[in-house]
Amino acid sequence: MPKQPFSNEQTYFALQEVERTHLASQENQSLKLEEERAREKALHFMKCPKCGQPLEETPIGAVRVDQCRACAGIWLEKGELEAIQKEEGGFVAKLFDVFHK
Structure with missing residues (x-):
């Protein structure tokens, strides 16, 4: 059919x-x-991108950055470098200029 x-x-x-x-x-x-x-x-x-160990928040002036206690790396989130630069000036301002060239 x-x-x-x-x-x-x-x-x-x-x-x-x-x-x-x-x-x-x-x-x-x-x-x-x-x-x-x-x-x-x-x-x-909150793990270090370099070694994978836990990060701890560490104050730098009024800004709290992430720091690895194992490898001593410091990791910044968006806007933290600018905030540190405004607050600290001097060396940090020069460092900031290097990254923005």
Whole structure:
């Protein structure tokens, strides 16, 4: 017996199922990406980029920078160098000028 073509109703529901499956797949991928980002952040938060040891906040004037007690590295977040430069001036201002050339 020859196959009968899909009716309009069958085609409609098949397309709806394909779209639903596609949207569910996209949502699943988004959730997995968010979970991966959260996991990566938890693994690396307040860890030294150089040696992986924990970072501690250390005050430099009114600014608190992240410092590694193992390798003595100092890590600055966005805007911290400018804040230190405004507060301290002198050597830090010259250092800041070197990085902005």
